[in-house]
Amino acid sequence: xxxxxxxxxxxxxxxxxxxxxxxxxxxxxxxxxxxxxxxxxxxxxxxxxxxxxxxxxxxxxxxxxxxxxxxxxxxxxxxxxxxxxxxxxxxxxxxxxxxxxxxxxxxxxxxxxxxxxxxxxxxxxxxxxxxxxxxxxxxxxxxxxxxxxxxxxxxxxxxxxxxxxxxxxxxxxxxxxxxxxxxxxxxxxxxxxxxxxxxxxx
Numbered sequence: 001x002x003x004x005x006x007x008x009x010x011x012x013x014x015x016x017x018x019x020x021x022x023x024x025x026x027x028x029x030x031x032x033x034x035x036x037x038x039x040x041x042x043x044x045x046x047x048x049x050x051x052x053x054x055x056x057x058x059x060x061x062x063x064x065x066x067x068x069x070x071x072x073x074x075x076x077x078x079x080x081x082x083x084x085x086x087x088x089x090x091x092x093x094x095x096x097x098x099x100x101x102x103x104x105x106x107x108x109x110x111x112x113x114x115x116x117x118x119x120x121x122x123x124x125x126x127x128x129x130x131x132x133x134x135x136x137x138x139x140x141x142x143x144x145x146x147x148x149x150x151x152x153x154x155x156x157x158x159x160x161x162x163x164x165x166x167x168x169x170x171x172x173x174x175x176x177x178x179x180x181x182x183x184x185x186x187x188x189x190x191x192x193x194x195x196x197x198x199x200x201x202x
Contacts, residue, residue: 056166142166
C-alpha cells in the first residue's frame with residue numbers, strides 16, 4: 001500500500017553525483033505523507049471525542065415521546081438523565097471508546113515529532129501504530145454497540161434508528177486507519193534508501 005501511495009511521485013534527481021542522493025522532492029513527499037497522517041489523526045481525535053461525549057447514538061420513541069440515548073445519558077422530552085443501570089455492553093463500549101481517544105491522542109503527539117526529529121524518527125512509526133490501534137479499538141466499541149442494539153434494544157423500542165454520534169464514530173474509524181497508514185508509509189519510505197541517480201559519462 002505504501003508503494004502504491006508513492007509510486008506515481010517523480011522527484012528531480014541531482015545533476016551532480018556528489019550531491020545528496022535524497023532529492024528535495026523525495027523529502028517533501030515524506031513530510032507530506034507524515035503531515036497528512038497527523039492532520040487525519042487530529043480530525044479523528046475531534047470526531048472520537050464528539051462521538052463519545054454526545055447523547056445521540058440512538059433515537060427512538062418511548063411512551064409516545066421522542067427520546068435519544070448516548071453512552072452516558074438518555075434524554076426524553078428535552079430532559080437528560082444519567083444511566084443508573086449498569087449494562088455490560090455500555091461499559092464495554094465506553095471503555096473501548098475512551099481507550100481509542102487516548103490512543104489517538106498519543107498517535108497525534110508522536111506524529112508531531114516529524115517537525116523536530118524528521119520522518120526517520122521511531123516516534124513516527126509508534127504514532128502510526130497508535131493511530132491504527134485507535135481505529136481498531138473504536139471498531140470494537142461500535143461493533144459491540146451495534147450488535148446489542150440490533151438484537152435487543154431494536155426489538156424493545158419502536159421506530160428506533162442510529163443517530164449522528166454513532167455515524168461520526170464510523171467516520172472516525174476510517175480516518176484513524178488512514179492516518180495510521182500514512183504515518184507508517186512515511187516512516188517506511190524514509191528508512192528505505194532511494195535509488196541513486198544514474199548519471200553516466202557521455
